[in-house]
Amino acid sequence: MTATDFDFVVVGGGPSGATAAHDLSSEGWRVLLLDRQGRPKPCGGAIPPRLIKDFNIPDHLLVAKIKCARMISPADKQVDMHIDNGFVGMVDRQDFDEFLRVRAAQSGAIRQQAIFDKVEHDAEGTLWVQYTPVSGKEHAAIEPAKPVKVSARMVIGADGARSEVARQQIPLSDRTKYVFAYHEIIQAPLEKQSHDGERCDVYYQGEVSPDFYGWVFPHGKTMSVGTGSADKGFSLRGATGHLRKAAGLADMPTLRREGAPIPLKPLPHWDNGRDVLVIGDAAGVVAPSSGEGIYYAMDCARTMAHAAHMALKTGDPKCLKKGRQRFMKQHGKVFWILGMMQYFWYQNDKRREKFVKICEDKDVQRLTFESYMNKELTRRDPMAHLRIFLKDTAHLLGLAKT
Template identity: 55%
Template sequence: MTYDVFVVGGGPSGATAAEDLARAGKRVAMLDRDGRIKPCGGAIPPRAIKDFAIPEDMIVAKVDVARMISPSGRSVDIHIENGYVGMVDREHFDEFLRVRAAKAGAERLTGTYLRIERDSAGTHVVWRDKASGEERRSLTKLIIGADGARSVVARDEVPGGDTIPYVIAYHEIIKAPAANKDYDPKRCDVIYDGRISPDFYGWVFPHGDQASVGMGTGVDGVNLKEATAALRASSGLTGCETIRKEGAPIPLKPLDKWDNGRDVVLAGDAAGVVAPSSGEGIYYAMLGGRVAATAAQACLASGKAKDLKLARKLFMKDNKTVFKVLRSMQDAYYKSDDRRERFVSLCHDVDVQKLTFEAYMNKKLVAARPLAHLKIGVKNVAHLMGWVKPSWT
């Protein structure tokens, strides 16, 4: 069988691409390594639930408060107005997406990607079947590389794909305690503290009967397990049963090029589409899968490889400014605990809270409140320059 598109990777990005292509009537294969669960806080905004038809039973918790905690232990509670942030457990969420893609008509393959070979017959994906251990060759017109932050497809096929910057994320899924003064099953805690992460943040995110407790860092030498143990201790979660532990790289910057100009296009973490500052990835991964599928369909229709560039063009059209703003925020405030203290203090501001969550929930910057934007800009500069003290000093 010759496939129209062979999707390497069955996470949110790959599964979304495979489903979209199958629903469009394309012959599509989706190759995934069975059993791998990515460390992830699991937050998805209403925009993702709506755009990708996420059913209610996939939402294991509904969060209506985000608590930002500074290095000194001060906190700011940001209440989410007119909605909630949905929480999913990647163990079940990713499998749901793969099953949905298969029901739409994608052929699901379980195994490990090895390489791409080309000959007079065309392009072949070479992979190892998990059940038999045998090497297989699948003929395909196009390939979508959705195989994660250390994408082998990107490394082998796309310029710059082997140099993508990333942080290492680690979390522990624990049995959630009963609600108490330290833990609220409807609240996400984000901890900005150099003792937990010197350049990123830690988190405690509710998952219904479970919770995700973790951190990320790009600094070599940080003991992720010790940092997470310290986070659990400071959050009153040391005695909770540990269900599983997971670690993986998370990319920090979209690649400048997402295709090889021939027959490969990247999607999701492989393309580097995780939001700076927040580390949010699920929505952007699924969007990345969708635009990769759109580009693949355009290429199949026209026969022109240049149409594969449409994936990055579509994604950056709507998200370039948001990513740029978030990158500037991370570069400005994550450098030291003094800066983190000022950042959490800045989050006290009502304008900051409203505009931040409007942008997060709807996935676009809100341009209808220019005065508020101006006020935030002035306050931001004042905090960065040290002209004002944190609001609790």
């Protein structure tokens, strides 16, 4: 075996990349973690109890604990869905991501702040990664950083939606769908009685988004207010301004603005059949309908890191494909169901009104939160599933009153 600088180079230090780097370095592999940092993606920051448990997330990272979700219809009908005997944690992505990167470094990964350039094979088949280190502004003004090349046995692309690693190495990497998300982090109105630091508000209104939803999520002293849409002509910034007015938040100071595409369909391939694979947003593992991505990104990273570990340990690259199969067997049905929900219920305000009406149903609320909190389709109480199916059908056919 030809000697290389690293066993793994992980491109991207978000939740998926940092998790993969941590798991692989904990197994004794030589890992280089590349991340440009300073560019958190627009994200509501919600993490379920399953993630907190599986990935040992300390309580101090939770800036809020949500115990209620308020669904708001086009006609301003409000439905509160309470979480019984539990909560959904909220994190600030800047602090959360950095915690995961530090943990990866403590397990042995080498961190490098850098911009990824390219990955390629030389004539002998050796895998090379080229990146440009990100240095301080003063130093960069004097002498721009020079590109660096390192060799690796395997490269893991965790560089987000529209991954450059995927574009260069993964077949059919353009076969996915995107929602473009935008949010504003604002100062929370802690002195206002209308503010509830334990409640997320979700707006299903065409003015906020023609095909997705808008959100107002509390983060302790701050809030995330944003929206998303696949309609490129729709003004996300204008819609967020409208949402802030509707929520009584127009006068609160804006701390930062962020926007990025979010994939809503897993890529058909996550590896090149040899020595390059993708995880997290780069693999397209964001839940349709809800847009939830942190848990799936980290679970994908853990599953594929184990697959990569086995691929190097056994010398069999087919382990990478088996990793994707394992992940999709566990979560693929959920993605399909949520995709169908988004297709049916988000098409127009008339359907969105019916969707919020359905959320009043106690069976819907209970089964939704049980599945969300535990990341498994709830199979208990089959009669509840039957009742929900019949009610959904009645609303679709216009037989139920809204």
